[in-house]
Every structure is written in structure tokens, then in C-alpha cells.
Amino acid sequence: MTNISSNHNLNNLKSENLDWFLIQSEMKKRLGTEIYESWLKKIEFIEEFNNYILLSVPTRFIRDWITSRYLDQILYIIKSFKKDLIRIEFKIIEQNTKSVTNINNFKNSDTLENISFIKNSYLQYNRIDPNKRFENFITSLSNKLAFEASMKVTENNSQYNPLYIYGGVGMGKTHLLNAIGHDLKNHSKVMFISAERFMYQFVKAIKSNDMVKFKEYFRNTEVLLIDDIQFMNGKEAMQEEFFHTFNALLDKGSKIVLTSDRAPNKLSRMQERIKSRFSGGLVVDIQKPDLELRKKIIDNKTEELARLHNDKIQISKELKDFISSEVSNSVRELIGAFNRLISFSRIYKKVPNLSEAKIVLKDLLNLSENKVTIDLIQTLVCKFFKISKNEMLSSRRSRYLVRPRQTAIYLTKILTSKSLPEIGREFSNRDHTTIIHSVKTIEKLKESDPEMLDNINKLKNQILYNNKENEI
Numbered sequence: 001m002t003n004i005s006s007n008h009n010l011n012n013l014k015s016e017n018l019d020w021f022l023i024q025s026e027m028k029k030r031l032g033t034e035i036y037e038s039w040l041k042k043i044e045f046i047e048e049f050n051n052y053i054l055l056s057v058p059t060r061f062i063r064d065w066i067t068s069r070y071l072d073q074i075l076y077i078i079k080s081f082k083k084d085l086i087r088i089e090f091k092i093i094e095q096n097t098k099s100v101t102n103i104n105n106f107k108n109s110d111t112l113e114n115i116s117f118i119k120n121s122y123l124q125y126n127r128i129d130p131n132k133r134f135e136n137f138i139t140s141l142s143n144k145l146a147f148e149a150s151m152k153v154t155e156n157n158s159q160y161n162p163l164y165i166y167g168g169v170g171m172g173k174t175h176l177l178n179a180i181g182h183d184l185k186n187h188s189k190v191m192f193i194s195a196e197r198f199m200y201q202f203v204k205a206i207k208s209n210d211m212v213k214f215k216e217y218f219r220n221t222e223v224l225l226i227d228d229i230q231f232m233n234g235k236e237a238m239q240e241e242f243f244h245t246f247n248a249l250l251d252k253g254s255k256i257v258l259t260s261d262r263a264p265n266k267l268s269r270m271q272e273r274i275k276s277r278f279s280g281g282l283v284v285d286i287q288k289p290d291l292e293l294r295k296k297i298i299d300n301k302t303e304e305l306a307r308l309h310n311d312k313i314q315i316s317k318e319l320k321d322f323i324s325s326e327v328s329n330s331v332r333e334l335i336g337a338f339n340r341l342i343s344f345s346r347i348y349k350k351v352p353n354l355s356e357a358k359i360v361l362k363d364l365l366n367l368s369e370n371k372v373t374i375d376l377i378q379t380l381v382c383k384f385f386k387i388s389k390n391e392m393l394s395s396r397r398s399r400y401l402v403r404p405r406q407t408a409i410y411l412t413k414i415l416t417s418k419s420l421p422e423i424g425r426e427f428s429n430r431d432h433t434t435i436i437h438s439v440k441t442i443e444k445l446k447e448s449d450p451e452m453l454d455n456i457n458k459l460k461n462q463i464l465y466n467n468k469e470n471e472i
Contacts, residue, residue, distance in 0.1 A: 018053070018082055020045035026077050031070060039066055040074070044093075052087040053078065063090050128185060128192055132178035138300055140293035143172060146284045150176040153255055154183040160282035162246075162256035166263050167286030170332025173259040177225045180257055184223050188255075191221040195231035199238050206237075215241075219248045222255070229258045229278075234269035243274055256281075289331050294324040297331060301338050313345045319357055327364050337361050355457035358464055365464075372415050372463055374426045380462050381408040384455070393428045409435055410442035411459060 028036040042062055046054040057063045066074070071088065078085050139147045146165050153163055165173050181192045198218070205214035218224075232239055249256055260267070263285070264278040289297070298320045305313065319341065327337045340360050345351050352360060382389050385404040392405050405427070412423050413435070420432035427435070445452040 018045075018048050018078075018085075023078060023081060026080070027074065030077065031073060035070070040070065043074075046091065048085070051084055052089055053085055054089050054091060056091045056093040058093065060092055063092060066090075128181040128190070129178045130182065132175045133182050134179040136300075137172065137175055137179060138293060138296045140290055140296065142287040142290045142293055143167075146172075146176060146286045149282055149284050150180055150257070153180050153257055161250065162258055162278065162281040164258050164260070164264060164278045164281060164283045165286065166260045166283070168261060168288065168330060170330030171286040171289070172331055173286060174227055177227055177257060177259060181223070181225055184255075188222040189220070190223040190225065191218065192225040192227075194227045195229050198226065198242070199231065199235065202238050202241055215245070218245050219252075221249070224249055224254060224256045226256075226258045228260065230260045230262060230267060232270065233267055236271075239271050239274060243271065243277075246274070246277060250277075288328065289334065291324065291328075293331075294328065294334055295320075297334055298324050298338060301335060305342065313342060313351060315341060315345075315351060318354060319352070322354060322357060323361065327361065329364075333364055337364050353457065355461040359460055362464060374412050374416065374418065374423070377411050377415065377463055378408050378426075381411065381459060384459055384462075395428070406438035406441050407456065407459070409438040411456070411463065413439050415460070415463060 024036075024040070027040050031040065039062065042057055043066070044056045046056050048054075057066065067090070075085075075088055078088070134147075134151060137147060146167075149160075149163055150165070152160075165176060167173055177192065181190045184190050201214060201218075205211050232242060246256065258278065264270075264275045264283060267275055267278075302315060302320065315338075323334065323337045323341070327334045341352055341357060344356070344360050358365065378389055378392065381404055382392055385400075385407075387401060387404055391401055392408065394401070409423060409427060412418060412426070413420075418426075420435045423435050424430045424432050442452070442456070446456060
């Protein structure tokens with residue numbers, strides 16, 4: 001590697017043989033102005049070596065975004081200018097600290113933590129998320145076994161290989177893979193890849209007649225972490241190659257960890273010998289999060305919000321208990337529900353009450369739209385305002401009838417997917433302009449009349465959350 005003298009600046013490092021300005025122009029032309037201005041413009045050329053080039057970006061996030069979406073295309077463009085260049089290395093250098101000293105420090109450093117590279121167009125998928133570690137994986141009875149088994153993999157005395165973790169979407173399987181990779185990456189060669197990405201590289205190698213390099217690439221690792229192995233179902237050629245890769249890694253003592261959305265025996269279109277290998281290690285499942293875990297997660301997110309963002313938003317205990325008890329399908333949905341409430345609080349400058357929370361989280365609470373009918377809305381509104389349905393649907397314009405009628409129309413518009421003409425037909429064939437006027441009237445009243453706002457929230461709550469017991 002060529003030494004760089006301290007009195008050179010970055011511009012003097014540019015190779016005489018490689019014009020980075022032309023490469024930038026080509027990237028802009030091929031990938032589009034929007035992508036270039038948003039992401040690729042931030043890449044800066046540092047130096048060219050024998051068979052690779054060193055580039056810099058200002059943040060880890062930008063590096064990860066570029067490597068996951070555009071790196072293959074960037075390498076292709078670079079190779080079109082100089083075929084000898086077969087890989088790219090990235091260095092993270094913040095804009096305000098970019099200097100020759102930083103580059104020299106990088107070259108002399110024993111650790112290459114900030115580098116992601118591709119070799120011969122094989123994208124190394126070791127984008128291990130530093131935020132997903134064992135330390136911030138919250139446990140309870142529903143996931144403790146999978147957590148303990150994953151911890152064991154990082155120890156030298158692990159007695160099982162492979163480790164196979166299965167469970168539904170959003171249960172924390174990928175978090176555990178990340179945590180294993182994060183613990184082992186400093187002293188072991190770790191390959192972290194999804195089954196879909198493995199398939200992509202496999203097909204690419206076949207098309208380019210490059211299977212020897214493919215085999216070397218995937219078998220030259222000490223820890224193989226594969227996410228979503230069920231993606232291989234029904235793909236015979238891919239399974240054949242994976243089987244031999246799997247055996248080669250086991251023979252050399254490499255550790256293998258796989259995740260899936262189902263148990264090995266439920267992989268219906270997977271070769272029996274592969275399922276047998278999976279079952280020969282330790283198979284553990286992550287169950288749906290129990291109430292204890294859900295409460296821990298919400299408490300943790302609340303603390304994180306206050307600590308990292310100095311946020312003054314205070315989610316009430318009533319709301320936290322509500323989402324912990326009602327959003328039970330997965331950890332991901334639970335965190336998503338919490339984030340929705342936080343977004344609502346920031347947009348409207350207030351913490352939502354329980355009725356508003358139920359509206360915001362309607363889809364997560366399994367309050368399916370087909371349970372909310374226009375007839376149900378009309379019935380509950382009439383009951384609330386103590387009028388008959390015949391009165392509400394009549395052509396009379398008495399004030400005590402107009403407001404309930406407009407309220408029912410407004411609730412129908414926001415709680416169902418019915419079109420304006422459909423709503424008009426259900427309200428005694430009223431014109432769609434009448435429907436629009438009713439909706440706008442109630443929206444204005446909500447802003448100026450606290451009683452109307454309270455009535456709307458109460459009715460929403462009855463319609464969406466307790467409609468079974470209110471049906472007539």
C-alpha cells in the first residue's frame with residue numbers, strides 16, 4: 001500500500017488513471033439525478049490502489065444505505081473505466097474532520113471496523129446493526145430459551161451446531177442474529193446474509209460461470225448467519241448448493257445459525273437431508289410476546305424516548321397498559337403502535353386519550369372495517385342523541401336532528417371506505433354535496449366546540465371498540 005505524506009491534500013490523492021469526476025457523471029446518468037443528489041454525491045474519492053479504490057462517506061448510515069442498494073452498480077460503473085479494480089472500500093470520515101491525518105490513521109489502524117467492501121461484485125452482507133445487541137434484547141418466558149441459546153453460540157463451549165431459531169414475523173429473530181454477529185465479528189470471520197441474498201448471489205454466479213469463486217466466498221467463513229431460510233423452499237438447485245456449503249462449514253468447525261418463520265419439519269418443499277441437518281442441532285422457537293414482555297418493551301421504549309430525545313411527551317400508564325394488553329401479535333407491531341402514538345403527540349401537540357388511541361391503532365387492534373357498517377353507525381348515533389332512526393333519515397331540518405345526522409355522516413366517512421354517493425344513498429338518497437357539507441361542518445365544530453369533540457370521540461369508541469355489544 002502506498003504511503004501518503006502528511007503534506008498532501010485529498011485532491012492530490014486522486015489517481016492519474018482514474019477520473020472520479022467522470023465516474024460521478026456516469027453514476028448520475030445511470031442511477032438518476034435524484035438518487036445521485038441524495039446519496040451518491042456524498043461519496044468522495046480518496047485513493048486508488050492495485051485492485052481496489054478507497055472512498056469516503058460522512059456517516060455510517062449513508063455507507064449502509066449505499067452498500068445495500070447501489071454498490072453493485074457503482075462497482076460496475078467503476079470497472080467500465082478500469083477493469084483491474086475489483087472491489088471498493090469505504091471509510092467513514094465526517095465532513096468537519098476530513099483530513100489527511102484521518103486517512104493516515106485509518107491506514108495505520110489495526111481495526112477496519114468502518115470498512116464495507118465488495119469483491120468481484122459479491123456484496124458482503126455483513127451489515128450488522130450495532131443497535132441490535134444482546135444488551136438491549138428484552139426477555140421473558142416467551143423468548144428466553146432462544147436468547148440463552150444465542151448467547152451460547154458466542155462462547156467457545158457451545159455444544160450444538162447449527163442453532164435453528166424459528167418464530168413469527170417481528171419476534172426478534174433478526175435481532176438475535178445481529179447480536180451474535182456483533183459479539184463475534186471482532187475475533188471471527190462472520191458472514192451475515194439473508195437466504196434471499198444467498199439466492200441472488202447463487203443465480204448471479206451461475207449466469208457469469210463463476211461458481212468456483214462463489215463456493216470459495218461462502219465457505220471461507222467461521223460464522224455463518226442466515227436469515228429467513230424458508231426462502232429456499234422449492235428452490236432445488238439452490239438447496240443443492242446450500243447443502244454442500246452447509247456440510248463444508250460443519251466439517252471445518254464453523255458455527256451456523258439460521259432463522260425461519262417455521263420449524264424444520266414444516267419446511268414442506270425442502271430436501272429431507274437438509275431438514276435433518278437443521279434438526280440435528282438445537283431447534284428453539286420464539287413464541288408470541290407475553291404480557292410481561294410487552295410491558296417491559298413499552299417501558300423500555302418510554303425510557304429510551306426520554307433519554308435519547310429529551311422528549312417531554314409523557315405517555316400515560318393507562319395508554320401504556322392499553323397497548324401492552326391489546327397489541328399482542330408481535331414485538332414489531334407493539335413498537336409500531338408506540339411510535340404511532342408518539343407521532344400523534346408530536347403532530348397534534350397533545351398526548352392522545354384512550355378513544356383517540358383506539359382510532360390511531362384501529363388496524364392493529366383487529367377492529368376490521370367489515371364490522372363497522374353504516375347501519376351500526378346510524379343506530380349508535382341515534383341512541384346517543386336520543387332520536388329515532390326515522391327522524392334522523394327524514395328530510396326535516398330541525399337543529400336537534402341536523403347535528404346527529406351530520407355526525408353520523410361524518411363518522412361514516414372516516415370509519416368506512418364507502419364513497420360519497422354510497423353514503424348519500426344510505427342517508428335517504430342525499431346528494432354527495434350534502435355529504436361533503438356535513439363532513440366539513442363537523443370538522444369545524446370539532447375545532448371550536450369541546451363538547452362536540454368529546455361526543456365524536458365517545459361515538460368512535462363505541463363504534464370501533466365495543467360494536468359487538470352495541471349491535472342492535
